[in-house]
Amino acid sequence: MxxxxxxxxxxxxxxxxxxxxxxxxxxxxxxxxxxxxxxxxxxxxxxxxxxxxxxxxxxxxxxxxxxxxxxxxxxxxxxxxxxxxxxxxxxxxxxxxxxxxxxxxxxxxxxxxxxxxxxxxxxxxxxxxxxxxxxxxxxxxxxxxxxxxxxxxxxxxxxxxxxxxxxxxxxxxxxxxxxxxxxxxxxxxxxxxxxxxxxxxxxxxxxxxxxxxxxxxxxxxxxxxxxxxxxxxxxxxxxxxxxxGPFLRDRWTDHATYRRLRPLWQLLHSIDPSPVPIRVRHFSPLPLRLMRRQTNIRDGLLLLAPHLDDQRRGTAFHAALEAGYKEHDARGTAGAIDILVAVDLFRTATRPEGGEDSAPLSSDLISVEPISLALRSPSRIEAIRRLAENRKSSHTDG
Known part of the structure; x- marks a missing residue:
């Protein structure tokens, strides 16, 4: 050799x-x-x-x-x-x-x-x-x-x-x-x-x-x-x-969560939520960037709280179940529909029924990952949204 x-x-x-x-x-x-x-x-x-x-x-x-x-x-x-x-x-x-x-x-x-x-x-x-x-x-x-x-x-x-x-x-x-x-x-x-x-x-x-x-x-x-x-x-x-092992597992989990929250964060960021007093750069540690994204989402949802509607969300949830979605996915789709409507109302400055005394943020909106994942499928959201409107109309006519 x-x-x-x-x-x-x-x-x-x-x-x-x-x-x-x-x-x-x-x-x-x-x-x-x-x-x-x-x-x-x-x-x-x-x-x-x-x-x-x-x-x-x-x-x-x-x-x-x-x-x-x-x-x-x-x-x-x-x-x-x-x-x-x-x-x-x-x-x-x-x-x-x-x-x-x-x-x-x-x-x-x-x-x-x-x-x-x-x-x-x-x-x-x-x-x-x-x-x-x-x-x-x-x-x-x-x-x-x-x-x-x-x-x-x-x-x-x-x-x-x-x-x-x-x-x-x-x-x-x-x-x-x-x-x-x-x-x-x-x-x-x-x-x-x-x-x-x-x-x-x-x-x-x-x-x-x-x-x-x-x-x-x-x-x-x-x-x-x-x-x-x-x-x-x-x-x-x-x-x-x-x-x-545990470090890499936690890092992978944080990275996956950060990536899954992107659609919801982008939607809520478009209505300009209140800034968080934390300087976060693109190369900041992942846990810090994830915390910033989660905080922005929470602030955005609190800003939309007067426009969110439990009944609208419940109707969309049952429509998704009837369409064959599992409960977890149905809740995410219902939350996404409710937030999209609330964003439209916020942008047009339309006052929700009940005014300033509307209920605070609902507990079923705390788990935001399913909602963010649902936002990746606009066609699915639109289909469930039409089913929910038809369901609501049929109940009203009945």
Whole structure:
């Protein structure tokens, strides 16, 4: 394999975590004291460094930049060890509430993993590994003193970290009510399972080399890297999903609501409702823009309140039901018809019967999304409006 070969499987997850980390930075600045935010940010940072470091071209560049042959090995293994410690720390933070127990457990995790990282660098510096190996370092130096221990240490540490995480997850996942957290833990289980396949594949190739059998090198060179990629991606997603999922769901809901309210907002904006003392720009946060749109609609409806008519709305509602519409859609269509008539009356300055003492805004106009959606179908509104007029005429004649 040439060093200039592009490894898309490494580039794609690295790019994903770079973007995720950039999105997370504002939250990190605002809530740096939150251990969940800190741990998630550190986890994404480590995942990014790992995927950027394990590509063959990156391995060669790290060795060349530092000027020590194969120094990319302890660098990458240290990142993997720190990533495992970060994941265990996050699981403990999720499970335990604030208090000395959580602090004691997370501190123990970091002390152990820091000791492993120190041992990795010591064993590497004591090993004699002059020949740069880009993809087959583990098997090539499997019998080299100190490098043998170095490789074995990182594999056993990675396996122990994964097994400890699974031990924390298994009894906990059955008790959860949060669907997002449950999905996240399922991803973690799948990720750690891939990690164990990676470890076993590497260990089998390593032991085979100890016994003088290079025939199993394919486990380390072809099988293990794929499961390493899956391990990193699934574990990182497992920690990101429980936090990003609810945020993305709420953002999607707000965006859908904002879009659905547009027809009603445009109609009421045409009668110039009272301005709201909030400066909202086009690139303002979506929740702020949604609040402004909802407030404009409410102000517009209050302005139209003297012209709205419960009886007109009720007649249109029953006409829509007779036309085969479901109750939810019938109420939205009836509200849209009533508001359209009220807008015409407002524009012509026609006084409604009852004058200033007309009833305030009716409660069935509070749910405005069905009304706004109905306004997207003028032909349907016109058809129901004619049916309502015919219904009213027939009742009057009767």
């Amino acid at each position: 040439e060093l200039t070969d592009i490894r898309i499987p490494y580039i794609v997850p690295a790019a994903f975590f770079v973007v995720a980390l950039l999105i997370k930075l504002p939250t990190l600045r605002r809530a740096f004291r939150d251990p969940n935010v800190r741990s998630t940010s550190l986890m994404m940072f480590l995942a990014t460094l790992i995927f950027l470091s394990i590509a063959p071209t990156s391995v060669h560049r790290i060795n060349t930049f530092i000027g020590i042959s194969n120094v990319a090995a302890p660098w990458t293994y240290s990142l993997l060890t720190a990533f495992g410690g970060c994941c265990l720390s996050m699981l403990i933070t999720w499970q335990d509430g604030p208090g000395p127990r959580r602090l004691r457990r997370t501190r123990r995790v970091w002390i152990i993993h820091a000791g492993i990282i120190a041992a990795l660098w010591i064993s590497f510096l004591m090993a004699d590994v002059p020949s740069e190996r880009i993809t087959d370092l583990d098997t090539y130096y499997a019998t080299t003193p100190w490098m043998r221990e170095h490789i074995l240490l990182y594999l056993l540490a990675h396996m122990a970290s994964a097994m400890a995480a699974v031990r924390l997850i298994l009894p906990w996942v059955k008790e959860l009510e949060s669907a997002w957290l449950r999905m996240g833990l399922r991803l973690l289980q799948a990720g750690y399972a891939c990690g164990l396949v990676f470890d076993v594949s590497k260990l089998c190739a390593l032991v085979a080399r100890w016994f003088g059998t290079p025939d199993w090198d394919f486990l380390s060179l072809r099988i293990a890297p794929n499961f390493a990629l899956l391990n990193g991606i699934l574990v990182a997603l497992g920690f990101i999903l429980p936090q990003a």
